[in-house]
Amino acid sequence: MLVLTRRAGESIVIGDDVRVVVLDVRGETVRLGIEAPRSVQVHRAEVYAEVQAANAAALAPPAGDLGPLAGHLSRLARPRTPADRRPGRRTPVRSPDAVPPQGRTMVVMTEGDQRLQHLQEEIDQARAAAAEAEPDLLPQTPSPADRVVEGSGEHEAGSPSEGPDAGPPGEVDVDR
C-alpha cells in the first residue's frame, strides 16, 4: 500500500486521468473529490462490496426449472394500475441532451443542488490551490467527467473505510 500524506486542497493523480482531491478534513472524516473519466466507476468500497455479495447470493441454481418458483412469485406481484404501465413512469430519466454543456459531468453522491453547488465551489477552490502548489499536475483541459464523492454520506457510520482506520487527519491511505 502506498501511503501519502496530503492536506486539504492537495490532491493525488492515479494514472493519466484520475485525480483525487482532499476537500477537507474534519475530525475522523475526510472528504474527497474525485475526477475520473465516465468509464471509471467510483463507489464507496463498502457499497460496491455489498452489491458484489448480493449478486453472488442472487445466482440461481444452475439447473432446474425456475417456472414453479416464478409462479409463486407472480402471485405475490401487485396488480398494476394503468399509470404504472406508462413506459418509464417509475424511472425518471434525464436525457444527457438536457444538461447544459459545461465541459464536464458532475456526479454527486449527495442530494440537493445547493449541496452540489457548494461542492463545486470547493472543488474549484481546491483546484486553484492545487494549481499554485503543483501547476504541472493540473489538467490543462477539463476531464471528460468529473465526480465528487461526498465522504460523509449516509453510509459513513461504522464503515471500515471511513471510520477510525482512515488515519490521522491530513493523511489519506491509498489502497493499491
Added chain:
Amino acid sequence: MSVEDLPELSFVRPLPGFGDLRRFVLVEISSDDDGDPVLFELRSLEEPAVRFLCAVPTAFFPDYAFELDEAECADLDVRDEADALVLVLLTIGRDAVATTANLLAPVVVNARTRAAAQVILTGTDWPVRAAVA
C-alpha cells in the same frame, strides 16, 4: 424458442462480482394477467451456469423510482424514458415469500440497443435486499 434466437444483451461493464461476463440473454418466464412481463431469467451466454432470476420492479414495489444520471444515460445511450427497461435481481429464498430483490443496484437495459448495465444507485436508501412479499 432456443437461446440463440433470443435478443442478446450486451453489458457495457460486467456485473460486480462476475468478472468479464458481458453477453446475456433475457428470457421471459412469467407475465401478469394482461400479458405484461413480470419475471425474467437473465442468463450468461459465456458461462451457462450463471443465471439470475429478475423481476420488473413495479410488479412488486409500486413506489420504486430512481433517477438515472447523465453518465449512465450516456453509457447506455438512453435518450428517452421509453428506452429504459428496468429489472431487479432476485435472491431466491427458501420459498417465494423469503425471496428478496436488489433495489440498490437495478439492471437497466436499453430496450432499443440492448445495451445493459447494473447501476449502483447513489443518494438513495433503496435496500440491497428488499422482501418481495
